Amino acid sequence: MKERPIGPKIFSLNRYLKDRVGETWMIIAFVMVLLLPFIVGAGLYLKSRILLQEHSIWTLLVSGNWNPQKGEFGLAPFIVSSLWVTALAVLIAVPVSLLSAIHLTQYARKWFLNAMHPVIDILAGLPSVIYGVWGVLVVVPFVKRLAEWFDISVSGYSILAGAIVLAIMIIPFILNILIEVFRTIPEELTEASLSLGATHWQTIKRVLLRKAVTGIISAVVLGVSRAFGETIAVLMVVGNVVHIPKGAFQPGYPLPALIANNYGEMLSIPRYEAALMLSALVLFSVVLLFNFASRIAIVQFEKRV
Amino acid sequence: MKLNFRKTEEYFFRLVMLACTVVIVAALLVIIFSILKRGLPSLSWEMISQKPKGGFYFGKEGGILNAIMGSLYLAIGATVIAMFVGVPVALYMNVHILKRKYMVNTMRFLLDLLCGIPSIVYGAFAFTIMVMIGLRTSLLAGMLTVAVFIIPIIIRAMDEVLRTIPRGLMEASLSVGATKGEVAYKIFIRQSFPGLVTALLLSFGRAIGDAAAVLFTAGFTDNIPSSLTQPAATLPLSIFFQLGSPMEEVKNRAYAAAIILTLIVLLLSVASRYFSRRYKKHSIKF
Numbered sequence: 001m002k003e004r005p006i007g008p009k010i011f012s013l014n015r016y017l018k019d020r021v022g023e024t025w026m027i028i029a030f031v032m033v034l035l036l037p038f039i040v041g042a043g044l045y046l047k048s049r050i051l052l053q054e055h056s057i058w059t060l061l062v063s064g065n066w067n068p069q070k071g072e073f074g075l076a077p078f079i080v081s082s083l084w085v086t087a088l089a090v091l092i093a094v095p096v097s098l099l100s101a102i103h104l105t106q107y108a109r110k111w112f113l114n115a116m117h118p119v120i121d122i123l124a125g126l127p128s129v130i131y132g133v134w135g136v137l138v139v140v141p142f143v144k145r146l147a148e149w150f151d152i153s154v155s156g157y158s159i160l161a162g163a164i165v166l167a168i169m170i171i172p173f174i175l176n177i178l179i180e181v182f183r184t185i186p187e188e189l190t191e192a193s194l195s196l197g198a199t200h201w202q203t204i205k206r207v208l209l210r211k212a213v214t215g216i217i218s219a220v221v222l223g224v225s226r227a228f229g230e231t232i233a234v235l236m237v238v239g240n241v242v243h244i245p246k247g248a249f250q251p252g253y254p255l256p257a258l259i260a261n262n263y264g265e266m267l268s269i270p271r272y273e274a275a276l277m278l279s280a281l282v283l284f285s286v287v288l289l290f291n292f293a294s295r296i297a298i299v300q301f302e303k304r305v
Numbered sequence: 306m307k308l309n310f311r312k313t314e315e316y317f318f319r320l321v322m323l324a325c326t327v328v329i330v331a332a333l334l335v336i337i338f339s340i341l342k343r344g345l346p347s348l349s350w351e352m353i354s355q356k357p358k359g360g361f362y363f364g365k366e367g368g369i370l371n372a373i374m375g376s377l378y379l380a381i382g383a384t385v386i387a388m389f390v391g392v393p394v395a396l397y398m399n400v401h402i403l404k405r406k407y408m409v410n411t412m413r414f415l416l417d418l419l420c421g422i423p424s425i426v427y428g429a430f431a432f433t434i435m436v437m438i439g440l441r442t443s444l445l446a447g448m449l450t451v452a453v454f455i456i457p458i459i460i461r462a463m464d465e466v467l468r469t470i471p472r473g474l475m476e477a478s479l480s481v482g483a484t485k486g487e488v489a490y491k492i493f494i495r496q497s498f499p500g501l502v503t504a505l506l507l508s509f510g511r512a513i514g515d516a517a518a519v520l521f522t523a524g525f526t527d528n529i530p531s532s533l534t535q536p537a538a539t540l541p542l543s544i545f546f547q548l549g550s551p552m553e554e555v556k557n558r559a560y561a562a563a564i565i566l567t568l569i570v571l572l573l574s575v576a577s578r579y580f581s582r583r584y585k586k587h588s589i590k591f
Binding site for chain 2: 199
């Protein structure tokens with residue numbers, strides 16, 4: 001019997017090289033992605049340093065004086081606007097998606113849930129500028145009429161309009177996670193509760209919601225970080241007036257809109273650029289903070305349940 | 306008495322929940338309907354087949370071919386770049402360092418963070434780097450920026466799919482003499498192919514629809530870019546700029562452009578559904 005040349009067939013140089021190259025590229029790419037958040041954070045900090053050396057970070061964040069010509073860069077109007085818009089959007093989006101997710105997973109027929117998937121996908125996939133166009137066409141006039149109902153005369157370009165548009169934008173993301181969360185809760189829990197005589201809603205209230213807390217937290221955090229950084233759609237409907245907004249019907253000027261409206265032209269003024277970079281840094285830090293907070297919250301809740 | 310209350314509560318919440326679902330579906334329908342209603346009258350073949358001519362932004366003739374082509378170039382380029390960086394990372398996480406849970410979990414946390422960073426931050430960051438190295442607004446700069454911002458999305462989507470591949474498949478491959486690299490590039494990628502296609506289409510959709518990241522990096526022009534160093538117009542920005550015009554004709558055109566963008570996104574969504582179903586047949590079942 002002829003001996004088969006096992007050695008080179010199984011481990012040829014070619015194969016070895018390919019393997020090395022493939023793996024080296026993997027490691028390079030992995031390290032690049034790993035470092036990316038640190039590079040972005042450090043870069044934003046370095047760029048906003050000029051301003052941070054002159055004023056303390058605290059005065060920049062809480063001062064309401066935005067007067068670039070005089071060298072006053074208080075970011076408070078923008079931060080407050082961002083908080084308003086985000087908080088309102090999340091307040092609208094979370095209950096709606098939570099109730100809808102419960103309905104879809106606990107009550108609705110299978111075909112209905114399946115039919116909802118494309119709806120969620122399309123809502124999630126629509127570009128933000130489309131939401132902006134819709135906001136200008138539908139939401140702004142709606143808010144205007146709503147305000148008239150309360151005897152307030154406004155243009156409709158307001159915090160509330162921004163929040164409604166944002167809410168619809170983040171609903172698909174929140175809903176998607178929540179459906180997954182409710183689906184993975186073991187059916188035995190529901191059955192046990194129902195067999196003890198609880199109604200379906202009581203089961204949801206006392207059993208399912210408690211089991212789903214961690215999932216709900218991560219869904220909300222995702223929604224918040226998406227809402228906080230959304231630029232174009234909000235920019236188109238929120239009015240962009242520099243002041244500290246005091247109500248939902250007033251116009252606002254969120255941080256991303258500030259960057260989008262002023263970047264590029266303002267490069268000639270180093271301090272202005274630093275101020276814009278500082279607002280990018282604020283956005284970055286808020287997202288970072290929220291991610292950490294949700295991680296901690298989830299770990300805590302998992303310990304308890 | 307008690308039971309009655311419980312029953313009423315049950316019915317009440319059922320109704321509210323149904324209403325919430327209906328609101329979500331209605332929102333989508335209203336968005337599509339309102340844009341169609343305003344945009345359809347101005348949508349014409351001329352609009353999608355011609356570049357803007359003189360006076361286009363005052364309501365004269367021309368079309369938005371520059372933006373359509375610019376967006377397509379940009380999104381395709383960005384997706385390809387992101388694929389070559391993102392897919393190996395996802396494979397690496399699920400094949401090579403599968404056992405080092407600490408590393409994988411840290412990476413997943415960082416990826417969540419990266420996905421959460423708003424695209425405007427990426428855009429502003431990229432712009433400062435461009436200024437630093439002297440790169441002007443160009444198709445290339447736009448592509449790279451968008452690529453950076455969709456890489457985490459691709460990795461996350463691929464990671465979700467790769468995680469579901471049973472350990473046995475890797476062990477079987479290793480036991481017949483495959484290297485880990487081969488397991489990743491030959492076995493795992495084939496097994497997760499439907500997921501890969503969906504991930505790519507998803508990030509392509511994000512790339513084509515994003516305006517904030519390209520606002521400072523890709524620039525805007527009336528021409529179709531013929532090289533990587535030229536600036537490129539993009540559809541979202543084209544819509545945004547035209548909508549800012551005080552003239553009614555130009556505004557209507559923005560709505561028509563919005564229809565085109567919506568159609569592209571809808572097409573992507575249908576395609577991703579189709580492909581993921583079609584290629585699922587070829588993966589090994591367990």
